[in-house]
Every structure is written in structure tokens, then in C-alpha cells.
Amino acid sequence: MLPDPRYHWRRLGSRLHRLRLAVHARGWRGALARLAERPPAPADPAAPGRPEPAAPLPAAGDGRRVLLVDVSTPRPDRDSGSLRAFNLMRVLAESGDRVEFLPDDRVDAGAYTDALRLLGVVVHTGAGAYPHWFARHLRGFDVLVVSRYHLAEFLVPLARRIAPGTRIVLDTVDLHHLRERREADLGGDRRLRRLAAITRRRELRAVAEADVTWVVSPVEAALLREALPQARVEVLPNLHQVEETPAGFAEREGLLFVGGARHPPNVDALRWLLAEIFPLVRARLPDCALHVVGDGLAAAVAGLPLPPGVRLHGHVPDLSPLLRRCRVGLAPLRFGAGVKGKINLCMAAGMPVVATACAAEGMHARDGVELLVADAAAAFAEAVARLHGDEALWTRLARAGTDNVRNHFSFDSARATIAASFPTARC
Template sequence: MPSTPRAPDRLAVPRYWLAHLRGLLRRGLSSLRSRGWRATWQRLLVHLRPPPPPPRTPLYLPEPAPFAPFAVPAAAAGTAPRASIVIPVYNHCEATLACLHALAAHPPAAACEVIVVDDGSSDDTAAWMPRVEGLRYHQRAANGGFIAACNHGASLARGEYLVFLNNDTIPQPGWLDALLATFAAHPGTGMAVAQLLYPDGRLQEAGGVVFADGSAWSYGRFESADDPRYAYVRDCDYGSGAALALPRGLFVQAGGFDTRYAPAYYEDTDLAFAVRALGHSVRYQPAARVVHDEGTTAGTDTGSGVKAYQVRNRGVFAARWAEALQAQPQPGSVPGPDLLHARQRRVLVVDEGVPHPDRDSASLRQFNLLRMLRDGGAHVAFLPTGLAHEGAATAALQQLGVETWYAPFAGSAATWLRANATRFDVIVVTRHHLASALLPLLRRHAPNARLVFDTIDLHYVRERRGAQLAGDAAALRAADATRASELAAMAMADLTLVVSDEERAQLAIDAPGVRVEVLSNLHEVAGPGAPFESRRDLVFVGGFRHPPNVDAVLWFGREVFPRIRQRLPDVRFHCIGAGPTAEIRALAEIPGIEVHGHVPDLDPYMDQVRIAVAPLRFGAGVKGKVNLSMAHGQPVVATSCAVEGMHLHDGMDVAVADTPEDFAEAVVSLYGDRGRWERQAAAGLDNVARHFSLEAARATVQRVFFDGTAAG
């Protein structure tokens, strides 16, 4: 029968606050003795500051209700779960019930099992848990404490991963899948720890920092969970055992939770150090959000009760890991990103907005560069001068491990740079109009940083060609102004990035004193895709906020495609790209032309369409659309302008044509010749691997971002 809810204890809240204040006083006096008054005052301010704004995503908190049977997620019979969620409990059955309701309300995609280990509860736990369908409920013979209960639960687990979860937590939707995804997205991860939140939405812990004396700090405590400092994946010293995951085999190899810390406290920190000693990383995952009602089960006063073991066990931990602790920072002020990343190469990238790699080649190049920097061990920050949080695109950078900023946490780009630029070794400013405005500021506030101007392409060359094609004298004068701006920015920077040898040769004439490096488009070689006989049609990919793409598709759709359609009456032309203009959309009235706009997943068009076209009549730089197709084994027909700077040869790895008649002939000929198509597809894949892959760019990235220690 359902149990009758107990009458509320009216003195519970006053008793909690009395114990909490007593604990604060005790910790404050201890901090004064060990850290001095300045650091203690700074830490006290953390506790006294006003609450931050609520999280962007509202918290899920189940409503209290009398017990009634329900079901928790459980792997299908005969199927090994991917994760075993181990929940140790000792009384507080209402908290356990809320935790299980949260798991039931938002089941993870990963197959899992939920194991509740009852460590001798005397309340209604034993009456309620057997009635929760799908739950593996285990009663221990006698109370042994948190560590014993966790290790016991681990011994019962069948999953590939062990996930330890306190019973006073409310896991938020998607928490487990995000936690498990950390292992695949960041190879070498041995432990993934969750973002812990207070029930009011404030941050409780964004991974932990351990100091040289063995003391620890919950990073981000009482701050906003959305603060960019705490919203990206990063290595951390440890994470609270309230919500963490690691491979079951690694848990066994590390010896489980060490019983020298029994009954509790510092066992999670010790396990994190053991995981690192075995050659693995401990990573904080902000997308795995878990509400933790800290103090529900153990209180907060370190001077009494089980919490007192926290003080004793710090000494035990410090003695065991004395050698490893020598590399940890000294205790002092509240840690920030400057302390956390002090031993890494620190790179800041500034652009107008965050990259959208599915929308344009410049974004894909930038995103892959950020990946390479992270893989190389650098700490990377990204400042979009527009300061907009761009949803999934911003989250993608944070999941990559990039410290990504946005309003309201950055008031303006200039203000943020004045406060933060000094902590970076290399600062990249993208696009000439940003470089012109920001490089003088950076030279002042980051005098020791290497300042890099990333051109994306030489804008003045592209503008000049477009003006010449249109016969527009005013546009020619504007191109000259752009040239002056770009060359002035190069003179202010320590180093300029261009995307092709042709652009480097142009600058040897126009700006001979500028140090230039070529960092071209960056692509992963996807592979050959579908074979010739399974492919059909033509495709163009390119955003229509870029004038050369608008001109190219209008020229192809009006002048070239009708000639192709006469000879290949069933062929279709797929026009893909964000922001199509009215003229571009009107091309859909021509038989065979389909204007798709933005397509989030390009793979079907890369892997199943027979030929890509790049009919650009003006532009500059290297054309990502050509690289993208070749990286998927898709042959390309292009103009001379489109293949500039790409190490391509007509008739071998590309077909080149510049008039409507020749372009149509090249498409029709390649479309029907299987042998030629296969040879060109293979040659294109080889071209991308040799010139435009991440591996091909590795030496340049090393020179630009990692070699040297000062400006220049």
C-alpha cells in the first residue's frame, strides 16, 4: 500500500541554515589560517554575490507526490546495457523517488540499467523500491557507508560504463547521453563528470580544482550555469561523485573507490587522480546537467557528522598523492580560466560570428582549425564580435572544448579584450574590417601575444575582379579602399594567413615586407561515396550572401544548363545554399532546376549526385565547394577562376571550361563517361588528401600557433 506522507518538520529549514552558517564560519576561519585574509575575502564574496539569471534551458524538477508504482528505463532482456546507473541510498526515500522519477520522465537514448543499492535504510525505501518496474534494487546486509555502497553497486553492474549518481540529484533531460558522448568525442577520456546545479539554477560545480595542499574548489560555484567560463568541455582535476561516468573496466583497474576514505569524501577526487595516473583524462561535460540538492544526505558542516570526514580525508588524500600535487596550483584566490589553462598554449580567435561549418567553406575551415588547435593541446577561446549566442553552432564549439563568449557575459568586444587579451599567447583576428579596428587595441592590451590576421581570402582581389567583370568604376574604387585597409591590417599584424600560393605571390608584390603563411581550406577526406551507376544529376553548393556565388548560379542556370538539358533531358540541377536571392529562387521556373536553399546535411548530395559544378566567374581564395565535392569522390566541372590556387589540372582531377558552350560540353561528356568519371574522382580525392586535409596543414598550424613564445 502507498505510504502516508509524513508531517513536515517545521524546524528543518532553520536547523539547515544554522548548520550551514556554522559550516561557513568554520571554513572561513580555516581559510584565514591557510590562505590569508585577501583570498578568504574573495571566496566569501562568491557566497554573498546576488543570484545570477536563471539558466537558458529551464530546469526539470518533478512535483512531490505520494508514492505510486512506475517504471524506470531498463535495457531489453538479453541485451547488455551500455551504462549502469548506480545510486547508493541511505534513507531519504523521497529524494530517491524524485531522482528515479526524473530518470523515468526523460529516458536516455542509450540502453541502461538503474541499480539502487540500499545501505541499510530504515525509512520507506525498502517498501517503495521493489515496486519500481525495471529497477534493480539491492539491499546490503549492513550499513557500510557511501564508498562501500558504490563499490557494491559496481560489482552488480553489467554495463560498459559505470555511472554513479547520488540519490539527492535530479538528472536533466539528455544528461546521460551527453555524459557518454564525451568518451567518443574526446578520445582519451577516462572519466566524464557532469555539471552540477543547485535547485535554484545556480552553478554548484563545473568540475573541480585541486590545489597543491590537497584542498579543492568547486569551479564556478554560485555562478551562472551559462557563463562561458563554465560552459565548454575541458579537462578538470576531478568531479563530484554525485554524477560521474567511467568505463567499468577502468573502474576495476583503478581499484574502485578507495576504502581508506571510508565512509565518504575525497574518494571521487582520489579516483580521478588514479584515472589520470593510468594515462587517461578527466573531462567536465557541461551538457550533462544534474541538479544536486547538496547537503540533503550529509549536511554541510565539516565540524560534525559524516561531513567531518571531509577534513580528515583531505590529509589522507594529500599524503597519498603528494608527488602529483606538486604540479597543482598553490591555494589562494578563486580560480579562473587563466589559472586552469596556465600550462597550455592559449589561442584566441576573433570573428564576427561563430562558424557554421554546414553553411560556407570559410566556416568549415575555421571550425577544423579550432579542432586542430584543441587536438594539439591548446586552450582555445572564441570571441564573436556580434556577441550572439547562435544556438547549436555555439554549442558545437563548446562541445569541441572552445571557451566561446556571448552576451550578456561579454558587454562588448572591446571591453572583453581589454580585460582578457593579456592571457593569450596567440590572437587571431579574422577579416580586414575587424583587424583594422582591433589590432591597435590588442597591441596595447596583449603586448606579448602573437597577432595573426586571417584574411579568409584577399577581399580586394575578389572585389576588383567583380568590378572589372561588371564594368563598375565605383566598385573599382571601393576595391582600392579595401586593398588599403587589408594591407594596413597586415602591416599591424605579426603574421598574415592566406589560403593559396597565388595569394601569397600577390602579397609578395603588394606587401613585400609582410610575413605570410598559407593555411588553405581544411577538409576531412570522406571517401568515394556511391559508384558511378548509382549517381545522377548535378549540384552546386554555396551561400548566396557571397556575390560570386549569386553571379555563378545565375550564369549557369540561364546560359549553361539549358544547353545541358537539351542533350540530357532527364538531368536535374540541385542548387543548394543559404539565403538564395529572388533571382536565384526564380531559376526554379526553368525545367530541371531545383532551388533547395540551406540543407543541413549535404552528404546525400555529395555521395549520390554524379557531378558538381563550380561556375564562378570572379572571386579569390580557394573554393571550398570544389574541395568538398572532391573529398566525397564527386568529380567537378569548374571555371578557371574556381580552380585557382587548388593544384588542379584540367583533364586529370578537374574539368575546366569558361564559356557556356564549353562548360555544357564538359558536363555532358563527363556525365556519360564512366571510366573518365572514375579516374577524375580518384584524382580529386588524392588532391584533397595531399593539399587540403588536416594532416596536410599540420606543419603550418604548428609554425603559426605553437612555435615561439612571443610576438613576431
């Protein structure tokens, strides 16, 4: 049975909405540039810093058969969401589930696709259109995990018609409407606030239609449960492994900011950091260097005067040398949602962080215990200078930060959520 063809119109509406947001946020030139983007050339699969694949697993077994759908193949060395998706599939495969992945763009991402296959994941590149592919294959899956509401809003109704017995999980990654609303509030932008309200209605509808919804933090879980008391919402956090022998205070120096330019909160944070925060830090620490890592950030701050000491690295496939060498991580985000992977990365590497309250949201972290929190430029700079120079404070926060990752962002945390969300494994 082929599904209702109206799903095509729902998908078109979703893409038009995303284009309208891009036009509003970046102008027509920025939107057209985004439409013209191509996936980056895959990195050398043997390059250091690429996710270490587990031993290949058999393609079949007694576990549940799980299909994951996302906009593209995860690129774990490029963004936090990709690292979370990659590690989620790793956890599922290591648990004995039969994991398959369908990228919405259908593109073979080279080494990134190969890394999934080394985990035992079956990757469907070059697959046909959803109605025909789902009609042929979906009934064979126990679970369908759809990432992001704008894919779910047309895939969930399609899946319900074709395979009503398949458990459907919506992985929000972060609450898009919350991020958009906060951006609108920061800039006092009424048009963006209206767009955020539209996104909220669509996102809540997608949550209501799923069997289970995953969010990355208890804060977002509480927001959804208040808006939709009948919805089943579970917390699936970012997934990280802690560095067991991190470098100590004396082996480190300088500051680290990580974040790609495709995520608007990162661009705003970096501009604020360069314009208002780092010059105050340099006044206190004249020799302090700021290392800036992320795809497209150099272009995003082109034309801005760069304070002395700024090092623009662009995309760095292997972050481990900088994570061992820098002393303080920075997360000066003024809007956003979800859990901040840049904080997880630093904490997991034994590097304490200075963050805004927005960035620290959902991290299970307390000001002065696991990290330092400051929202004004002068207070943020003061916290950075203090943490960079106080070995006792630095050591205490570094240890508490790694404990935080172990306790709240481990693979074991994911397994508990999966067990609560999925049907019982086959015997």
C-alpha cells in the same frame, strides 16, 4: 590601462565602408535588409550532417592559450568559411592548445555554440566592449587570431597597446579586394573598382600590422608577398576530411551546385548557370537534373525562368545524401577569391567537378587531371555532358580529386602552418 578611444572611430569607419559596399552592390533595400538580418535559428544539434564533435577537452592545460575573433560563431553547415573556422578550432584543441572564441556579435548561436564547447573551446558570448574585455583578459593569451581585415584594422592596434607580447595572426579568409576588383572587372563597374582600391589599401595595411597573415591559397600568398615583401604570409587552406568509401559512377546521376546567396559570386554563378549553361546541358542530356543548394538562392533567382530539371533545395543541413547521389559538381564562378569550398566538398566526397578557371584558382588542380576547366558557357556545358557520361574519365578524376584533398586540404596541412605561425607551445 584602457586603450586609445580612437579605436571606436576606426571600427565605425570599417562598418560604414561595408555598408557602402552593400549599398552599391545591392541597393538601399538590399543593404537595409542585410542590416536587419538576424542569425538563423540553430539547427537541431543531433541532426545528421552537423560537424561530429570531438570528445570534450579540459579547459586548461600546458598548450598555448589562443583567442580567435570572428564576426559571428561559425555555422559549418551553411558556408565554407564557417567549416574552415570550425575545423581550425578543432585542430587547435586536439593539438592541446587552450582555445577561446570571441564572436564580434557576442551572440550565443545555440547548437553552433554548443558544438564549439564540445570541442573544448571556451566561447565568450555576451562579453563587454573590446577595450574593457581586452584590458582584462588579452595579456593572458599567447596568440590572437583575428578573422577578416575589417576586424583586424581596429583590433590589432588595440591589442598592440594592451598586450604587446601577444602574437597576432590575421586570417584573411579570402582577399576581399581581389574579389571586389574581379567583380568590378566583370561588370565594367568603375565605382566598384574604386571601392576595391580602397579595400586593397585597408587590407594591405592590416596585413602589414599583423605578425603573421594567413591566406587560403598559394596564389593569394604570392600576391601579398609581392605587394608587401616584408610581411610574413603563410597558407592555411580549407580543411576537409575525405569520404573513404564514396559512391561510384553507376550509383550517381545529376548535377550539384552549392553556395549561399550572401556571397555575390554564388548568385552571379547561379544566374549564369541557369540562363546559359544548363539549357545547353539539357539539350545533350534531356533527363539530367540540377540540384541547387544554398541559403537564399531561390529568392536570388526569383523571376528568372527556370529550365526543366532544376531542383531548388534551399539550405540543406546535411549535404551527405546529395554528395553521394549526384554525379558531377559545378563551380561556374566568374569572379571571386580564395579557395572554393564547393569544390573541396565535392572532391572530398568522390565527386568530380567542372569549374571555371577562377573557381579552380588555388586548388592545386589541373584541367583534365583533378577536374575539368571551362570559361565559356558552351565549353562548360560540353565538359559537364562529357563528364556525366564518360565513366572512365569520371572515375579517374574522382580518384585524383580525393587525393587532392588529402594532399592539400587535410588537417595535417593546417598543423604545419600553425606550427610555422605560432610561438612554441608551453612546456
